[in-house]
Amino acid sequence: MSVNEIVLKERDTLRRLTKQDEQGNWCLKGLPWKDTYVGQIITENTNEKIYGALCKLKDYENSGLDPEEACRLKERDTATKPIEHVTKFAPMYECPSCGNIDVYGQIKCDECGQRLDWSE
Known part of the structure; x- marks a missing residue:
């Protein structure tokens, strides 16, 4: 942990x-x-x-909100690390929640609102 x-x-x-x-x-x-x-x-x-x-x-x-909605929002607002895909020219980053391709350093996913954690 x-x-x-x-x-x-x-x-x-x-x-x-x-x-x-x-x-x-x-x-x-x-x-x-x-x-x-x-x-x-x-x-x-x-x-x-x-x-x-x-x-x-x-x-x-x-x-x-019902309990499930509250839990879903809490999960969405907890920053998670994006999935890095190494490509020929530059790395691409995928939202771990919805699979949307995101730009390095953006605070949240444009598609689903998931907070992203860019820390090392």
Whole structure:
């Protein structure tokens, strides 16, 4: 795993509202399941965690994207290395997502919008 991939994974972990325990149960970060059981007093912390999650869910729903679309956009906006083809006169570069031939150094593919990574 590259340093960039590790940083992206850590960033995604920090942005998540949910986490999974060792048994595979999901909960809101910072809000143990026991705090949500029937009969529990809703503390200020519980209220803030639930309200924060609902606000983020609202923003997500207002985006109009379903989970698959959001994942597809995230993949498109993650820079990937173009495929280099050595030719007689000059190298050609192919978009790894759609196969379009792109110019060296352009930020994204003209055809599909995939971000391109030109770093060595």
